Amino acid sequence: MREATLRDVATRAGVSIRTVSNVVNGYAPVSDTLRAKVETALSELDYRPNLIARNLKQGRSGMLCLVVPELDVPYFAELARAVIAAGRRHGYAVMVDQTDADPVRERELLTRNSRLTLFDGLILSPLTLSAQELRERGNKTPVVLLGEHIFDGSFSHVAIDNVAAARDATAHLISLGRTRIAAVGDQPYRTGETAQLRTAGYRQALERAGLPYDPALVRPTERFHRRLGATAATALMALDSPPDAIFCYNDLLALGAVRGLLTAGVRVPDDVAVIGIDGIEEGEFATPSLSTIVPDKQAIATLAVESLVALIEGGVAPAPAEVRAAHTLLPRESTIGR
Amino acid sequence: MREATLRDVATRAGVSIRTVSNVVNGYAPVSDTLRAKVETALSELDYRPNLIARNLKQGRSGMLCLVVPELDVPYFAELARAVIAAGRRHGYAVMVDQTDADPVRERELLTRNSRLTLFDGLILSPLTLSAQELRERGNKTPVVLLGEHIFDGSFSHVAIDNVAAARDATAHLISLGRTRIAAVGDQPYRTGETAQLRTAGYRQALERAGLPYDPALVRPTERFHRRLGATAATALMALDSPPDAIFCYNDLLALGAVRGLLTAGVRVPDDVAVIGIDGIEEGEFATPSLSTIVPDKQAIATLAVESLVALIEGGVAPAPAEVRAAHTLLPRESTIGR
Known part of the structure; x- marks a missing residue:
């Protein structure tokens, strides 16, 4: 079926095209009587304004x-x-x-x-x-x-400031007396990524506290998903010298890590403290509730x-x-x- | 700055408008030499095809x-x-x-x-x-x-089938021996809503099991958010005769309810079992992990x-x-x- 045009509507309503256009586009006021006629014709003909055409004119x-x-x-x-x-x-x-x-x-x-x-x-x-x-x-x-x-x-x-955010998260763990802090979420193969900035911030915090950097405690993950956090935490706990805290590069990784630890019988935070980044609502209602860095x-x-x-x-x-x-x-x- | 047109591109490239159009719109094959000229002119003039105009013609x-x-x-x-x-x-x-x-x-x-x-x-x-x-x-x-x-x-x-989904959730709680089952998420002021169908399914399951319907156990919530689930669960536990199970109308309400119960020292599921609807990934990684009805x-x-x-x-x-x-x-x- 051919789409109805302004001309079709005008003919049906017995008014000028300009009047129809004024009703449809709001260019100028129209009397209630004329408006009612036009509205009826618009409905009967199932008129769809050509918004694409209008945008074409406006370029927006x-x-x-x-x-x-x-x-x-x-x-x-x-x-x-x-x-x-x-x-x-x-x-x-x-x-x-x-x-x-x-x-x-x-x-x-x-x-x-x-x-x-x-x-x-x-x-x-x-x-x-x-x-x-x-x-x-x-x-x-x-x-x-x-x-x-x-x-x-x-x-x-x-x-x-991702370097500062990661530094703050790591420094918080250090302030609680943790000394063997893991990092989950590095993406060393992606240049200039958020993940690399967070690794830099993590290393800065260790350095400022005089703590050694142990590459075995830095776990890359392909994405920032819950399941990968759980896997990384489980792997970290299998180390000869497991961590006493984990800084995760986002809250989903951290929530996954907490679940992985609890499933393995590790107490959070007593045995291992966990912090993320993102400030998502899910972390507020998790058990234990999740410590995090909240971006504005x-x-x-x-x-x-x-x-x-x-x-x-x-x-x-x-x-x-x-x-x-x-x-x-x-x-x-x-x-x-x- | 005026947007470049096909004509501008054709003039710059020293080819016909038709050739430019063939390159931009893929209407007909163009030799590599001509295509290269056109591509150079397109870049130099920063040409943006008028996709809005093209959609106008196609109506899609x-x-x-x-x-x-x-x-x-x-x-x-x-x-x-x-x-x-x-x-x-x-x-x-x-x-x-x-x-x-x-x-x-x-x-x-x-x-x-x-x-x-x-x-x-x-x-x-x-x-x-x-x-x-x-x-x-x-x-x-x-x-x-x-x-x-x-x-x-x-x-x-x-x-x-929201009635059946709610009935299945409630019947699951009944099958575990729970007899005082609350429902969180009713929206009685909205006619024909999902929430009302779920209340109907909840009542059907009680009826089929010969359990009484107690309006005090049905808690409306304005939306299906975590915080409202926590509030409702806390209110339910303050009843003289609190529930031994809670059916929540979605997973967020259920996750909030679990958090509210745990905060109050109520064990889940030992004291109160909780189930939701939606099958969201969050429920898989929560502690305790969340029972749910998974829509396809x-x-x-x-x-x-x-x-x-x-x-x-x-x-x-x-x-x-x-x-x-x-x-x-x-x-x-x-x-x-x-």
Whole structure:
């Protein structure tokens, strides 16, 4: 069936096309009588306004896209809530896309024909893209980056200070008298990653406390998932000299580690203290509740949306800014007990 | 700066507009030499194809939108992953929108000017919309519904059998010898809701086992969040005759209830057994691990996408179908212990 046009509606309603357009687009006031006629005709003809055509004229869709690796990683779901709220405050709808950290799908975003060109701007948390790929992308939609993966100064970028966050987490364990502290979540094969910055912070804290660095206590994990945390904790406890504390690079790894330890009969925190990063709600209701480093997600979301809106609406693009959001230590039962 | 057009690119490359169009749109093969010239000009001029214009011609965006109340409710995040995968199998990109269960935002989706008209179809999990509002919506984008909120036969609809799911959860507690079973998550003020179907299933299971129904054991909660589960469990334990088991209407309520019980010194499951619904990963790693009813999320996602694609591509809309996905009981430590 052919889609109804404004002309069809005007004919059916017995009014001018301009009147129909005024009702549909709100360009000018219309009397109640005329409006009623037009509304009836719109319904009878099942008229769908051509929003795509309207966007074409304006060159804007009013939509931003937040691209994250995995929505079922609660940090990203909680961040999405904050970004959606920040977008609304600036008059933008935010849609969320998930790449599953798949290099093929991350690269699709950059192509000239990417569907993301329908959006006015992207907030992107990439895991596999290089800075060069992002600079040379065919799709020139404005981009603001989250996280530490690409960090060469070409793009506006919002993140916490990951070195300091990891240092604070490790120092908290040291302050409790722990001396053999493991680290779970390193990703040595990915250059410039968040994980490597966290390893650096962990090592700094050990160094400042005069504690030795033991590579056997640093466990890489492919992703930041619960199951991998449980596996790593179990492996650590099988060492001849097991740890008395574990710093995990996110809360999911830490929650998995706690479960792995409890299943093996290890007491948390009495035998092994555990801390994560992310401040997700799940950690508050876990038993024991999870100590964590809480990034200021509201600030990350607000700063990212503000940077992006400046790029979209600013005319001249501002210089890429490196924006730091705050983080705070939140000690709970998994390190300090009840 | 004016956006570069195909004509600008053609002039710069010294080729015809048709050749540029063939390179950009892939309409016809182009020699390597010509293609290289065009690609260089495209980069130099920073050409962005007008995807909006192209969609206008085709009348399709190739995108579906999944609208959920809350992405930080893990059930929806896990479902989103499955819907995105199912969409890709059918050649559609799926974007995710979150309404925060806000009636204003749910109604925005339905307006003639809704940005969602950019999408070819919607998979909608509404919390406040009525069937009438949905039937009379200005935005005629094809819709498939998830969950039980609107269920009057006007729309294709995918859900588990919520009465049976609740009956199975309650019957599991009864099979363990529990006789005083509470229910947490009722929403008596919302007609035709998922929550009411679950209350019906709970009552059926009691009736079949010859157990009395005690309204004092049924606790409404405004939403299905951890904190509300903890509060409800604490209130239940303050009764003169507290329960020996709690059936929660989702896993988050159940995880909150477990935490509330443990904090109060109540042993789970020895003193009080707890079961939820949703089968989220969090319950597997909790201590005690959470017994649950697992909906077949893959089936829900696949059936929803298939129904929607049939509506979009089918020409004639198929009759609204009521599609049931399977669910299974997964007993874990929170009911059967270690």
